[in-house]
Amino acid sequence: MDVLNGWWDDYFWGAVIVAKVFIASLSLMIIFGLLGAAAKLSDNRLAQKIGGAYTVIFRGTPEILVILLLYFGSAIALTALVQLFNPEVRFVDVPPFWAGTIAIALIVGSYATETFRGAFLGVNPGSIEAARALGMSPLQTFFYIRIPEMWRIALPPFGNHMLSLIKDTALISIIGLNETMFVAKQAITVTGKPFTMYIVVGLIYLGFSTIITLTVMGIEKYGNRTTVGAQ
Amino acid sequence: MSDNPTRPLIEMAAVSKFFGDFQALRNIDLVVHKGERIVVCGPSGSGKSTLIRCINRLEKHNEGIITIDGIELTDKVADIDAVRREVGMVFQSFNLFPHMSIIKNLMIAQQLVRKTPKKEAREIAMHYLQRVKIPEQAEKYPIQLSGGQQQRVAIARALCMKPKIILFDEPTSALDPEMINEVLDVMVDLADEGMTMICVTHEMGFARSVADRIIFMDEGEIIEQASPADFFDNPENERTSAFLDQILKH
Numbered sequence: 001m002d003v004l005n006g007w008w009d010d011y012f013w014g015a016v017i018v019a020k021v022f023i024a025s026l027s028l029m030i031i032f033g034l035l036g037a038a039a040k041l042s043d044n045r046l047a048q049k050i051g052g053a054y055t056v057i058f059r060g061t062p063e064i065l066v067i068l069l070l071y072f073g074s075a076i077a078l079t080a081l082v083q084l085f086n087p088e089v090r091f092v093d094v095p096p097f098w099a100g101t102i103a104i105a106l107i108v109g110s111y112a113t114e115t116f117r118g119a120f121l122g123v124n125p126g127s128i129e130a131a132r133a134l135g136m137s138p139l140q141t142f143f144y145i146r147i148p149e150m151w152r153i154a155l156p157p158f159g160n161h162m163l164s165l166i167k168d169t170a171l172i173s174i175i176g177l178n179e180t181m182f183v184a185k186q187a188i189t190v191t192g193k194p195f196t197m198y199i200v201v202g203l204i205y206l207g208f209s210t211i212i213t214l215t216v217m218g219i220e221k222y223g224n225r226t227t228v229g230a231q
Numbered sequence: 232m233s234d235n236p237t238r239p240l241i242e243m244a245a246v247s248k249f250f251g252d253f254q255a256l257r258n259i260d261l262v263v264h265k266g267e268r269i270v271v272c273g274p275s276g277s278g279k280s281t282l283i284r285c286i287n288r289l290e291k292h293n294e295g296i297i298t299i300d301g302i303e304l305t306d307k308v309a310d311i312d313a314v315r316r317e318v319g320m321v322f323q324s325f326n327l328f329p330h331m332s333i334i335k336n337l338m339i340a341q342q343l344v345r346k347t348p349k350k351e352a353r354e355i356a357m358h359y360l361q362r363v364k365i366p367e368q369a370e371k372y373p374i375q376l377s378g379g380q381q382q383r384v385a386i387a388r389a390l391c392m393k394p395k396i397i398l399f400d401e402p403t404s405a406l407d408p409e410m411i412n413e414v415l416d417v418m419v420d421l422a423d424e425g426m427t428m429i430c431v432t433h434e435m436g437f438a439r440s441v442a443d444r445i446i447f448m449d450e451g452e453i454i455e456q457a458s459p460a461d462f463f464d465n466p467e468n469e470r471t472s473a474f475l476d477q478i479l480k481h
């Protein structure tokens with residue numbers, strides 16, 4: 001284990017970056033998923049098509065490719081934009097943190113779109129009718145009845161999306177984000193011990209996914225307090 | 232909404248409703264005054280539910296005029312909301328909010344729609360839970376209650392909004408036989424207190440003892456309207472007698 005001496009703090013800061021990417025991409029993933037579901041469920045044909053295209057594209061292409069295309073694509077687009085105002089600029093660098101975070105949020109968000117869509121359709125129409133009959137507005141019904149009921153249906157598959165998300169953070173090392181995978185690669189070039197270095201990464205990710213799984217189990221238990229003890 | 236004792240609470244004039252090509256309501260004329268207790272019966276598919284669902288605009292009528300306590304039901308959202316505040320509804324399948332405790336089920340609309348402060352909403356909710364005789368279930372969730380208890384909660388939820396009219400859409404049809412009476416008892420109490428009610432039901436005993444007027448519908452039309460005595464003992468229309476023969480056979 002002596003080979004690991006001197007690398008612990010690099011791994012630690014790598015893990016901190018994984019956590020940051022996870023939290024940022026989780027928030028974005030929920031937004032993308034809800035927007036995608038709203039688009040697919042909307043009466044507007046164009047919105048339906050956009051929602052459909054979103055899920056087809058991001059569920060149908062390799063994740064690593066999406067990350068690369070988004071990273072280089074946004075750099076090229078941004079460079080072109082900046083050059084409009086200042087032709088002297090040669091190249092604008094996009095921060096890999098944000099390119100990677102948005103990329104994996106878009107990918108997992110496309111799966112979440114289907115989860116949320118199904119969950120919205122699973123809400124008992126009788127509840128919605130009762131809310132309307134009590135005089136609640138469509139907006140109140142949406143926030144107080146549909147979202148909470150939808151959420152309970154969506155939670156188990158949503159837990160899987162969270163696990164996909166945490167694992168996808170490892171892919172972002174390819175565009176130079178210094179998370180744990182990136183640290184491992186550096187450590188390997190110095191020490192020549194690939195197995196040891198990758199095992200550490202594996203343990204870090206197992207730690208993260210255990211925390212996520214336990215959290216989801218806790219929330220599910222809380223959500224299901226309303227369905228236990230049924231007669 | 233001002234109280235005008237002579238004005239009917241519900242007025243339906245030449246109301247028709249279509250689902251695609253199917254005509255669910257044909258030329259319905261109906262006037263209901265304050266304190267009246269109406270029972271609507273008829274074979275399934277005769278338009279009974281559609282009729283009462285048009286009264287709080289869960290269904291939109293296609294022809295004719297519906298006026299509730301002086302407000303005509305049109306596409307105007309403010310009018311629809313105003314009508315829904317005055318018209319309570321109890322559904323066949325209870326439709327309690329599954330993610331909320333019983334007390335929350337009773338408080339939510341008071342707080343959001345009536346803007347009642349939380350403390351007061353809770354007091355009102357407890358008051359009506361006592362009226363339907365299940366205050367001890369306040370903190371439970373709907374699924375933990377029996378069907379009869381859930382339906383009593385649903386009635387209490389409607390009462391919390393202090394409606395002028397309550398619509399019952401086959402409130403006992405989804406219940407096990409031993410639970411029907413506990414719900415009917417609550418409804419009889421309400422009737423005794425002078426609540427205006429329209430009740431779609433097959434409970435003919437309830438109809439006979441509680442209703443001021445029984446409406447018989449078939450194929451989207453009101454075939455006959457009569458007092459319980461006339462309705463059961465001297466039905467005018469053949470279809471009414473045929474229906475009564477069917478349901479009173481056993």
